[in-house]
Amino acid sequence: ETHKYKFQSSDPAGNPNFELQQNWAKDLAERTDNQIQVEMMPVGSVVEHNETLDATGAGIIDGIVTDISYFAGKDPAFSLLGNPVGAWSSTDQLLDFMNNGGGQQLANDLFQPYGLHYVGSTTTGLESLVSKVPLDGVADLKGLKMRAPEGLVQDVFAAAGAAPVNLPGSEVYTALDKGVIDAADYTVFSTNQAQGLNDIAPNPVYPGFHSMPLVGVAMNKKEWDSLSPELQKAFEESVKQFADKEVSDLAAADKKAVAKAEEGGKIHVHDWSDEERAKFRRIAITQWEKVAKKSDKAQHVYDVLTDYLKKNNLL
Amino acid sequence: MIEHLLSFDLSALGIGYGTVLLFALLIGLLLTGMPLAFVTLLVALIFALGWFGPMAVPLITSRVYSFVSSFVFVSVPMFVMMAALLDRSGIARDLFEAMKLVGGRMRGAVAVQTIFVSVILAAMSGIIGGEIVLLGLLALPQMIRQGYDRKLAIGVICAGGSLGTMVPPSIVLIIYGLTANVSIGDLFTSAFIPGFMLAAFYVIFVIIRVKLNPDLAPMPEPDDRPWSEKIKLLKGLILPVLVIGFVLGSIYGGIASVTEASALGVAGVMLSTIIRGELTLSMLKGAALQTLATCGMIVWIGIGASALVGVFNLMGGIDFVSSLLKGVSDTPIIVILTMMAILFFLGMFLDWVGIALLTMPIFVPIVKDLGYDPVWFGVVFAMNMQVSFLSPPFGPAAFYLKSVAPKDISLGEIFRSLLPFIAIQILAVGLLVAFPAITGH
Amino acid sequence: MQNEDEAATIPEAGILGRAINAVGIVFALGIIASALILLNEVVLRYGFDSPTIWAHETTIFLCAMAFVYGGLYCVVRNSHIRVVLIYDMVTGRAKRILDAIISLICLFAAGFFAWAAYGMVMKAIFRPGGEVHFETSGSAWDPPFPAYLKIFLLVVLCLMVVQFIVMAVNYLRGAFASEAGK
Numbered sequence: 012e013t014h015k016y017k018f019q020s021s022d023p024a025g026n027p028n029f030e031l032q033q034n035w036a037k038d039l040a041e042r043t044d045n046q047i048q049v050e051m052m053p054v055g056s057v058v059e060h061n062e063t064l065d066a067t068g069a070g071i072i073d074g075i076v077t078d079i080s081y082f083a084g085k086d087p088a089f090s091l092l093g094n095p096v097g098a099w100s101s102t103d104q105l106l107d108f109m110n111n112g113g114g115q116q117l118a119n120d121l122f123q124p125y126g127l128h129y130v131g132s133t134t135t136g137l138e139s140l141v142s143k144v145p146l147d148g149v150a151d152l153k154g155l156k157m158r159a160p161e162g163l164v165q166d167v168f169a170a171a172g173a174a175p176v177n178l179p180g181s182e183v184y185t186a187l188d189k190g191v192i193d194a195a196d197y198t199v200f201s202t203n204q205a206q207g208l209n210d211i212a213p214n215p216v217y218p219g220f221h222s223m224p225l226v227g228v229a230m231n232k233k234e235w236d237s238l239s240p241e242l243q244k245a246f247e248e249s250v251k252q253f254a255d256k257e258v259s260d261l262a263a264a265d266k267k268a269v270a271k272a273e274e275g276g277k278i279h280v281h282d283w284s285d286e287e288r289a290k291f292r293r294i295a296i297t298q299w300e301k302v303a304k305k306s307d308k309a310q311h312v313y314d315v316l317t318d319y320l321k322k323n324n325l326l
Numbered sequence: 327m328i329e330h331l332l333s334f335d336l337s338a339l340g341i342g343y344g345t346v347l348l349f350a351l352l353i354g355l356l357l358t359g360m361p362l363a364f365v366t367l368l369v370a371l372i373f374a375l376g377w378f379g380p381m382a383v384p385l386i387t388s389r390v391y392s393f394v395s396s397f398v399f400v401s402v403p404m405f406v407m408m409a410a411l412l413d414r415s416g417i418a419r420d421l422f423e424a425m426k427l428v429g430g431r432m433r434g435a436v437a438v439q440t441i442f443v444s445v446i447l448a449a450m451s452g453i454i455g456g457e458i459v460l461l462g463l464l465a466l467p468q469m470i471r472q473g474y475d476r477k478l479a480i481g482v483i484c485a486g487g488s489l490g491t492m493v494p495p496s497i498v499l500i501i502y503g504l505t506a507n508v509s510i511g512d513l514f515t516s517a518f519i520p521g522f523m524l525a526a527f528y529v530i531f532v533i534i535r536v537k538l539n540p541d542l543a544p545m546p547e548p549d550d551r552p553w554s555e556k557i558k559l560l561k562g563l564i565l566p567v568l569v570i571g572f573v574l575g576s577i578y579g580g581i582a583s584v585t586e587a588s589a590l591g592v593a594g595v596m597l598s599t600i601i602r603g604e605l606t607l608s609m610l611k612g613a614a615l616q617t618l619a620t621c622g623m624i625v626w627i628g629i630g631a632s633a634l635v636g637v638f639n640l641m642g643g644i645d646f647v648s649s650l651l652k653g654v655s656d657t658p659i660i661v662i663l664t665m666m667a668i669l670f671f672l673g674m675f676l677d678w679v680g681i682a683l684l685t686m687p688i689f690v691p692i693v694k695d696l697g698y699d700p701v702w703f704g705v706v707f708a709m710n711m712q713v714s715f716l717s718p719p720f721g722p723a724a725f726y727l728k729s730v731a732p733k734d735i736s737l738g739e740i741f742r743s744l745l746p747f748i749a750i751q752i753l754a755v756g757l758l759v760a761f762p763a764i765t766g767h
Numbered sequence: 768m769q770n771e772d773e774a775a776t777i778p779e780a781g782i783l784g785r786a787i788n789a790v791g792i793v794f795a796l797g798i799i800a801s802a803l804i805l806l807n808e809v810v811l812r813y814g815f816d817s818p819t820i821w822a823h824e825t826t827i828f829l830c831a832m833a834f835v836y837g838g839l840y841c842v843v844r845n846s847h848i849r850v851v852l853i854y855d856m857v858t859g860r861a862k863r864i865l866d867a868i869i870s871l872i873c874l875f876a877a878g879f880f881a882w883a884a885y886g887m888v889m890k891a892i893f894r895p896g897g898e899v900h901f902e903t904s905g906s907a908w909d910p911p912f913p914a915y916l917k918i919f920l921l922v923v924l925c926l927m928v929v930q931f932i933v934m935a936v937n938y939l940r941g942a943f944a945s946e947a948g949k
């Protein structure tokens with residue numbers, strides 16, 4: 012029996028993440044002797060990125076590979092689990108929490124009521140902050156006009172003294188170029204570099220300190236339950252390997268892009284000291300508490316997350 | 327009855343015949359005279375029901391919701407509001423009177439000036455819709471009043487008004503940049519010359535046409551009004567030029583984002599009407615209601631097209647278009663030309679967002695593999711979308727103009743007027759393909 | 768002005784159509800409000816370095832409401848674009864019957880969309896457990912605009928259904944009446 016699935020990504024087609032996702036689909040087919048065939052569809056191809064939760068639950072599409080904080084409007088818990096700003100200093104920490112520290116269970120508790128099974132986790136890595144002006148610490152954020160997307164990221168920057176501007180991704184480039192904003196939360200260094208953002212805002216902060224999105228692989232629960240235990244296991248294994256591959260590939264791409272950017276001499280990469288990073292994290296944690304109060308599920312995520320961080324001496 | 331209807335399984339047709347049936351239905355229903363927005367919505371519904379069943383229908387309402395709540399469309403009502411206010415005040419008429427003076431005794435001067443104005447509007451806006459309505463309300467009646475050939479006037483407005491996505495900033499290029507992961511700055515830089523080239527072609531076309539057939543544009547009467555009166559007329563230019571300067575300045579001076587700037591334009595025009603002592607409550611109400619009606623029409627056309635693309639993608643449309651390209655040829659240029667043909671064909675039926683969603687995932691990797699520059703291809707793509715705005719039966723530019731044109735101008739007449747301009751756009755696409763150097767790549 | 772406005776509604780739209788036409792001004796004013804909000808935002812950000820967190824989302828919401836309502840507004844004014852190549856060749860009673868058929872087909876589509884929108888609204892106002900939670904935008908401001916907009920879309924689609932019924936009946940009545948008149 013073959014299972015043919017349509018999965019929608021939260022990345023556009025030419026994005027390196029999307030290509031990695033297509034390779035994951037190939038790997039999954041190989042592992043299962045073509046019994047599971049996933050067709051990856053780019054962002055927005057069937058429904059908009061923040062509507063995929065409902066669409067997967069309803070069986071319109073079969074699954075998603077998405078930044079889970081896009082569902083923050085359904086429950087703030089998605090935002091807290093999806094991007095607890097300041098929690099993670101490395102991808103290993105995030106993936107260990109998700110795979111061994113109770114994160115998987117949390118995610119499944121969140122997704123299941125919507126009719127989805129949460130299969131596994133990956134991430135794009137620490138994002139790099141795009142900036143026109145030199146930023147070397149929390150003090151430099153004061154009054155900074157920066158674009159921040161929905162959710163926790165915006166709260167945290169506001170708490171740190173910045174003036175977050177609500178702009179859609181499609182206006183980021185022109186707004187930065189013309190100086191309507193000075194900085195922007197966008198994505199990882201290599202993609203920022205490829206799309207020319209570092210050319211118009213030549214003071215990127217790398218490695219970033221503000222955002223490491225959790226990218227989840229989830230699918231319609233009925234479809235998942237219809238898979239044999241062997242196929243389910245192969246599916247889970249393939250997602251784990253996908254995560255390793257994505258993390259190492261994107262880190263390598265970032266390193267290469269940083270070297271190339273510095274070579275040109277026009278782009279100045281700023282790396283924050285541990286002290287400044289800690290300062291930012293302390294501000295961030297005050298905002299987690301605020302989000303946690305918004306729903307029971309968010310409070311639960313907060314408890315499990317801080318518990319893990321304490322146990323591992325990460326707080 | 328409904329049960330029977332729902333049990334009909336369209337997916338048995340396969341994607342190839344399914345696609346043929348979809349386009350046939352689209353044309354067939356269009357010809358019945360059913361409102362266009364409902365034709366596309368209905369075809370999307372029929373395929374959602376027939377191919378997948380009732381559970382797929384929410385995908386359409388989800389797309390409707392997402393489409394209307396997208397920030398880029400906020401600039402459409404702003405441009406329409408500007409137009410509606412200018413139209414109701416005396417500013418528009420004064421502006422064209424003054425333009426007549428500036429144009430002097432050159433045949434076709436107002437048409438050429440209209441193209442010039444549309445380039446300025448294009449530099450202020452990243453999408454199309456609002457500009458065509460604006461030019462349609464202001465320039466069309468003035469050109470007709472001054473004795474210009476209707477077809478020439480219509481063509482100039484639709485073609486010029488579409489330049490918004492060719493001259494940077496352009497949402498088409500931004501979406502392409504995000505999809506293809508190439509620098510949006512490079513795309514903008516590369517699109518400048520092709521955008522101006524296209525506008526220049528329109529100007530050359532107008533000048534040649536009126537030279538060959540002087541009936542198309544009357545020679546302006548020698549103006550023997552005293553200079554004192556002429557200077558008074560020239561004053562008519564001051565306020566509109568200030569508003570334009572205000573809006574352009576706010577974008578290029580880093581004061582406002584492109585969408586915000588369109589709102590500044592509305593404020594600027596309102597202020598102008600106040601200065602001229604023309605603003606009344608009933609005028610404001612009339613302008614606002616006209617904006618509501620025009621936007622309802624424009625946006626619902628987009629809604630229908632967006633819904634249709636979502637359903638087609640779910641049917642496997644992306645794979646299907648990809649299969650059309652596979653094995654076409656080993657010669658790179660043939661592959662590129664096939665892509666152009668596919669874009670041209672899709673442009674007859676879909677709006678650019680749908681075309682981008684459908685074709686970019688397939689085309690961009692192939693273009694890169696063939697060794698072409700993806701930035702160059704982005705500019706070629708944007709140029710192709712210029713054609714899609716004008717080409718029948720689904721030509722958004724024509725629909726936008728129709729919504730504000732005098733009742734006796736039919737859609738058929740608009741499309742006929744657009745044919746030479748479509749030819750010019752295809753020529754421009756051809757030039758970009760033949761001489762990539764035009765884009766600097 | 769009042770008369771000009773009312774004349775814009777087609778007679779077949781009936782009382783409901785005139786009501787829909789009259790309410791249009793509310794959403795039209797929303798567009799003017801959007802322009803003023805954006806102006807205010809630019810002044811606050813550029814002049815005072817203090818952008819708001821609500822301007823863009825409010826603008827999008829007001830414009831989205833106007834876009835959705837605008838579709839209904841065009842139905843009662845019969846100002847949606849049509850390809851009239853063949854449509855205009857049909858006249859008299861046949862035309863009224865054709866209009867009635869088109870209204871019925873639109874009714875069929877709008878009915879299905881209203882049904883689908885109902886499901887969407889249920890998901891936007893209840894959590895899966897049944898607890899009431901209006902879907903929010905997820906931003907720092909986090910207004911429940913997504914839920915409001917989905918509810919509004921459902922209301923407009925339902926109004927469209929009723930409006931198409933009214934129009935179909937009136938077109939058929941017109942076709943019938945002219946027959947009786949002969």
Ligand code: NA
Nearest residue numbers: 448451490495
């Ligand atoms: Na433009």
Ligand code: NA
Nearest residue numbers: 673714717720
């Ligand atoms: Na077209």
